[in-house]
Amino acid sequence: MTIPYNSPLFFAIFLPSVAILYQIMPKKYRWAVLLVADYGFFFVWSKILLLYNVATTFMTYLFARKLSSMKKAPEGTDRKVFKKRKHRILVLSVLLNLAVLAVLKYTNFIGSSVMELFGGTFTALKIAVPIGISYYTLQCISYLSDVSNKKIEAENNYFKLALYTSFFPTILEGPITRFGDMAENLFAGHSITPENLSQGYERIIWGLFKKMIIADHLAPVVTSIFTKHTDNGGLCLIGAVFCTIQLYMDFAGTIDIAIGTGKIFGITITENFRQPFFAKNAGDFWRRWHITLGTFFRDYIFYPVSLSRPVQNWTRKLNASGHKSAARYLGPAIALLFVWLANGFWHGPYWTYVLYGVYYYFFMIFEMFTEKPFEAWCGRHHLDINGWQVRTFRFIKLFFIVIFGEMFFRAATFADGWKMFSNIFVNFNWKGCISILPNLGMNKWEYLMVSMAFVVVIIISVLKEKHYPIRAKFEKLPTAARWAVLYSLIFAIILFGAYGPGYDAVAMMYAGF
Amino acid sequence: MTGNFQKWKKIIIFLVLFCLLLIAGSLPFYSLRSMGYQFVSIGQKDRMIKKEKDNSLDALFFGDSQCLTAFAPVKLFGEYGITSYNCGTEGEWIGDTYILMQKALEKQNPSMIVLETSALYSKPSKIKYYLSQRLPIFHYHDFYQSPKKKIGDEAAKGSNMITRVIPYQGDDSKMSEEEPADEISSVNIDYLNKIYQLCQEKNIILMLATALSMIDWTNGKHKAVEEWSNANNVTYVDYNESDNLKQINFDWSFDTRDGGVHVNVFGAKKLTLDIGKRMLELYPFVDHRDDENYADWEYLYTKDDYYQ
Numbered sequence: 001m002t003i004p005y006n007s008p009l010f011f012a013i014f015l016p017s018v019a020i021l022y023q024i025m026p027k028k029y030r031w032a033v034l035l036v037a038d039y040g041f042f043f044v045w046s047k048i049l050l051l052y053n054v055a056t057t058f059m060t061y062l063f064a065r066k067l068s069s070m071k072k073a074p075e076g077t078d079r080k081v082f083k084k085r086k087h088r089i090l091v092l093s094v095l096l097n098l099a100v101l102a103v104l105k106y107t108n109f110i111g112s113s114v115m116e117l118f119g120g121t122f123t124a125l126k127i128a129v130p131i132g133i134s135y136y137t138l139q140c141i142s143y144l145s146d147v148s149n150k151k152i153e154a155e156n157n158y159f160k161l162a163l164y165t166s167f168f169p170t171i172l173e174g175p176i177t178r179f180g181d182m183a184e185n186l187f188a189g190h191s192i193t194p195e196n197l198s199q200g201y202e203r204i205i206w207g208l209f210k211k212m213i214i215a216d217h218l219a220p221v222v223t224s225i226f227t228k229h230t231d232n233g234g235l236c237l238i239g240a241v242f243c244t245i246q247l248y249m250d251f252a253g254t255i256d257i258a259i260g261t262g263k264i265f266g267i268t269i270t271e272n273f274r275q276p277f278f279a280k281n282a283g284d285f286w287r288r289w290h291i292t293l294g295t296f297f298r299d300y301i302f303y304p305v306s307l308s309r310p311v312q313n314w315t316r317k318l319n320a321s322g323h324k325s326a327a328r329y330l331g332p333a334i335a336l337l338f339v340w341l342a343n344g345f346w347h348g349p350y351w352t353y354v355l356y357g358v359y360y361y362f363f364m365i366f367e368m369f370t371e372k373p374f375e376a377w378c379g380r381h382h383l384d385i386n387g388w389q390v391r392t393f394r395f396i397k398l399f400f401i402v403i404f405g406e407m408f409f410r411a412a413t414f415a416d417g418w419k420m421f422s423n424i425f426v427n428f429n430w431k432g433c434i435s436i437l438p439n440l441g442m443n444k445w446e447y448l449m450v451s452m453a454f455v456v457v458i459i460i461s462v463l464k465e466k467h468y469p470i471r472a473k474f475e476k477l478p479t480a481a482r483w484a485v486l487y488s489l490i491f492a493i494i495l496f497g498a499y500g501p502g503y504d505a506v507a508m509m510y511a512g513f
Numbered sequence: 514m515t516g517n518f519q520k521w522k523k524i525i526i527f528l529v530l531f532c533l534l535l536i537a538g539s540l541p542f543y544s545l546r547s548m549g550y551q552f553v554s555i556g557q558k559d560r561m562i563k564k565e566k567d568n569s570l571d572a573l574f575f576g577d578s579q580c581l582t583a584f585a586p587v588k589l590f591g592e593y594g595i596t597s598y599n600c601g602t603e604g605e606w607i608g609d610t611y612i613l614m615q616k617a618l619e620k621q622n623p624s625m626i627v628l629e630t631s632a633l634y635s636k637p638s639k640i641k642y643y644l645s646q647r648l649p650i651f652h653y654h655d656f657y658q659s660p661k662k663k664i665g666d667e668a669a670k671g672s673n674m675i676t677r678v679i680p681y682q683g684d685d686s687k688m689s690e691e692e693p694a695d696e697i698s699s700v701n702i703d704y705l706n707k708i709y710q711l712c713q714e715k716n717i718i719l720m721l722a723t724a725l726s727m728i729d730w731t732n733g734k735h736k737a738v739e740e741w742s743n744a745n746n747v748t749y750v751d752y753n754e755s756d757n758l759k760q761i762n763f764d765w766s767f768d769t770r771d772g773g774v775h776v777n778v779f780g781a782k783k784l785t786l787d788i789g790k791r792m793l794e795l796y797p798f799v800d801h802r803d804d805e806n807y808a809d810w811e812y813l814y815t816k817d818d819y820y821q
Contacts, residue, residue, distance in 0.1 A: 446657075
């Protein structure tokens with residue numbers, strides 16, 4: 001048995017039960033209710049594998065305590081030696097965290113890749129992986145690093161740290177939160193207020209709307225195209241667009257549910273999306289899509305690599321030899337390579353994901369070199385950089401970068417992805433694809449309904465992008481109007497959601513990463 | 514404090530009103546309950562059966578995936594000239610079998626119905642079924658949906674025939690284990706009686722059959738079905754019994770598609786060959802093989818080596 005966020009078991013039974021227990025508990029023990037709920041939720045999903053989370057948290061707890069105790073070099077000890085020792089402890093703790101992740105998630109990948117290289121055969125091992133390991137491992141690493149850098153104090157209570165590393169609203173798909181942002185609210189035991197309860201559930205409803213009406217309806221069509229119709233270029237293009245929409249609606253919808261759940265308990269969870277399709281380029285896209293993963297890589301890979309001694313030395317040498325522009329780009333180029341390889345590997349033990357990382361690395365570098373010349377070119381041709389022409393051009397460019405990226409990301413192998421990509425150019429049969437489309441798991445009514453829901457999401461996204469105060473305006477509406485909107489959303493989910501007979505439950509897509 | 518009380522009151526009123534709207538919203542969906550609990554697959558199969566010429570089928574096979582995979586109507590025609598249709602659907606519950614049977618008999622007048630017995634032991638979850646009857650808006654909300662997967666093949670007259678071989682590797686002693694009868698639930702027995710009644714009213718011979726399954730079927734289930742069939746004088750054949758297994762020369766290492774749960778086309782051919790003989794013992798079916806009106810059946814049988 002599992003409890004996905006989009007099941008009634010979660011939002012109509014589990015969540016209200018936890019909320020009631022939380023509320024009736026004295027304030028100072030409320031965090032303990034959340035911890036019991038976390039472990040209960042984790043156990044339902046992963047059974048005994050919960051022990052991995054417990055062990056990782058305990059190891060992180062001990063290392064953080066040690067790092068925290070090393071505030072100043074003891075008298076008579078060289079500061080540099082002391083700093084080095086502290087750094088080594090931090091590196092060891094991070095490596096141990098990564099080792100658990102690597103063994104559980106990447107053993108088969110590494111084994112089969114090595115054997116492929118040397119021509120042997122590798123028998124895949126059956127390794128059970130606990131839920132959320134990719135998420136809580138990164139949280140542990142950020143916690144250790146922040147403690148080491150004295151950004152936060154190490155938590156004295158193991159159980160409180162455990163609450164952070166197993167928090168049930170974020171354990172399945174993130175966002176990847178920081179201890180410093182979460183701790184205060186997480187342990188405060190805020191009372192559940194009517195405002196938080198209604199705002200939390202409103203956000204959950206919005207998430208369900210995205211996931212159950214749009215993403216889950218598109219799921220069988222996307223699966224069908226990627227498995228059975230890779231020869232038709234038209235369908236491949238539609239499949240890539242649908243796959244991108246499905247992934248966004250699924251992931252953003254689930255994050256809405258997570259944020260809404262946190263809100264009920266007065267816990268503010270970091271936003272993970274900011275209208276990514278309104279980005280001006282690929283770099284901007286990744287500052288708006290899976291924001292917490294991006295900021296993690298920025299803070300714990302990009303900056304440390306850019307500022308590392310070898311990179312600084314090479315930059316200095318290039319500067320000294322007169323290659324000033326090369327020197328300017330060297331640090332970011334090296335750091336970005338690490339960031340995007342990590343991004344690819346983080347998504348899972350497949351070469352398609354690694355290539356997905358490399359794909360975006362290529363565009364990041366391309367943009368690094370072309371952004372300034374492009375702006376200059378616009379200036380010379382009297383084109384407003386924020387005008388509609390440039391924005392439209394940027395949107396179309398980004399659209400194709402993203403959908404082709406998702407095509408390779410979703411394809412079973414790189415060869416499959418390449419086949420689909422090339423068929424778009426050599427075997428584009430529009431008529432054939434229009435006739436096949438209604439037979440892939442959605443009929444015309446379902447396409448119409450998904451399109452309407454998609455338009456609603458786009459309108460809200462445009463308003464948010466224009467900084468229109470949707471929440472404040474909504475709160476100011478008369479009660480009857482507010483309720484009408486909410487009832488409409490709820491009944492839209494009940495009537496048009498992809499659940500019940502005929503539907504296979506669609507797993508939350510990012511829970512597998 | 515008063516402000517908070519007012520806000521909580523509003524939330525409660527919102528929820529009460531929501532419940533009322535839910536009940537009101539369910540009203541238009543009540544009539545859809547006649548589509549069956551698994552209305553998507555039942556509806557899809559009904560549409561498939563309705564594509565057959567009216568009153569052209571001599572026999573109908575009903576049941577769940579065991580039925581769907583075990584009986585090959587095209588083979589039955591090729592061997593005995595009997596026209597039939599496999600009306601099985603995946604995970605079918607006997608309550609839905611009754612609904613599908615009623616729909617199928619609107620346009621067909623078969624002489625015999627073969628009911629595969631596994632559907633007697635499946636049942637929807639109590640809570641889900643209760644909700645589907647009381648608040649049908651949840652269960653039937655997308656009655657217009659497009660089926661997500663095929664349930665049988667029209668060219669195979671409703672059956673699902675595949676050549677994949679995944680052998681059964683366990684022992685074959687399961688059916689020899691002594692165990693008490695595994696009673697069929699009262700709800701399912703009621704539906705079985707209704708089916709029996711319907712067949713009697715329409716003058717159709719009812720036959721019970723259990724397809725081969727090393728995983729799902731037990732001696733206890735066999736006993737319970739046998740008790741019912743003896744009490745109602747209905748012919749029952751269980752292919753899991755060792756004598757029947759030997760008679761049809763069934764090979765567990767070759768004739769199953771998924772490690773002993775369902776048979777593949779090779780197993781289905783053996784079962785169909787045998788059940789055809791038994792059907793002829795119960796009713797003198799006319800052989801349509803040389804009838805020009807059934808040339809399309811002949812074509813399906815001979816177009817490739819699949820059924821030979």
